[in-house]
Amino acid sequence: MIQCVQVEKSYKVGRSKTNVIRKLDMTINDGELVAILGKSGSGKSTLLNLIGTLDSADAGSIVINGTDLDGITDAQRAKLRKTEIGFVMQDYALVNHQTAEFNIELPMILNNIVRKQRKARVEELAKKVGILSLLGSRVIDLSGGEKQRTAIARALVNDPDIILADEPTGALDVQTSSQIMDLF
Numbered sequence: 001m002i003q004c005v006q007v008e009k010s011y012k013v014g015r016s017k018t019n020v021i022r023k024l025d026m027t028i029n030d031g032e033l034v035a036i037l038g039k040s041g042s043g044k045s046t047l048l049n050l051i052g053t054l055d056s057a058d059a060g061s062i063v064i065n066g067t068d069l070d071g072i073t074d075a076q077r078a079k080l081r082k083t084e085i086g087f088v089m090q091d092y093a094l095v096n097h098q099t100a101e102f103n104i105e106l107p108m109i110l111n112n113i114v115r116k117q118r119k120a121r122v123e124e125l126a127k128k129v130g131i132l133s134l135l136g137s138r139v140i141d142l143s144g145g146e147k148q149r150t151a152i153a154r155a156l157v158n159d160p161d162i163i164l165a166d167e168p169t170g171a172l173d174v175q176t177s178s179q180i181m182d183l184f
Contacts, residue, residue, distance in 0.1 A: 002028040002051055002162065007060035009046055020046045024060070030161070033184065045090060053077040054087050058173045065161060082110050086155035088165035092147045094139045100126070100150045101135040107158045125153040128183055130176065144171035150181055 007024040010017050020043040030033050036044045049055040050062060054123060060067045069077070086107075087093070094103045101122055106143060114169045126132040129149040139147060150170040155163055163184060169177035 001030055001063075002026070003061075003063040004051075005061045005063075007050065007062060008054070009043070009050060009058050021050070021057075044167040045166050048166055051162075052054045052087060052164045053081055083158065086158065086159045086160035086163045087150050088093065088148075088155045088163070088168045090166040090170075094147060094151060094154075096140040097113045097138060099136055099138055100131060100142065102148070103139055103150055104135075104157055107154060111158060122153070123139055125156055129153050129180065145173070145176065148172055149176070149180070152183070156183070166176060 004024050004026040006181070007021055007026075009021040010019045012018075013025075024047070033119055036047060038044050046055070050057055051064070053064075056069070064080060067076075067080065072080070081087075095106070104125060105118045106120045108121065113121075122135065123132065127151055131146055131149050131153070134142065134146055137146075139150065142150065148168070152165075152168060154164065165184070169180055169183075170181060
């Protein structure tokens with residue numbers, strides 16, 4: 001479960017301060033699929049970064065599966081990201097000079113999963129997202145849609161409780177988008 005209580009976030013640019021999130025109250029229960037809509041610059045990505053422990057709120061509290069993010073160390077935040085949260089970033093955040101396979105298995109490497117298990121899970125997800133034949137390809141050589149599907153497989157590889165996806169189907173056709181949403 002994700003719970004935000006009176007969450008606030010602002011950024012300073014020069015001398016001016018921009019309030020991006022103001023007094024946000026929100027609860028997302030286990031099993032819910034939630035879409036956050038708004039125009040560009042309205043704070044959607046900022047909220048995902050806060051929930052994903054990539055950034056910290058200025059005020060309020062965010063609780064992820066019973067853990068208050070305000071009271072944990074950087075190491076605990078990293079562990080939470082590694083074990084409970086899967087990310088699909090707007091820019092994919094892939095390692096371009098590495099293969100699709102490496103990118104998908106990276107979260108499993110960080111969690112010390114043995115090679116045989118990693119290989120089986122990577123192939124399972126690559127097949128589900130339609131990139132099995134591309135596992136040996138370097139990310140830099142993939143199309144936008146192929147990169148997006150690689151990022152989606154990476155987000156799912158550790159079977160996280162929470163998937164934070166920033167425009168997860170933006171580079172995909174309608175049919176593939178539908179398949180990915182079913183997978184989520």
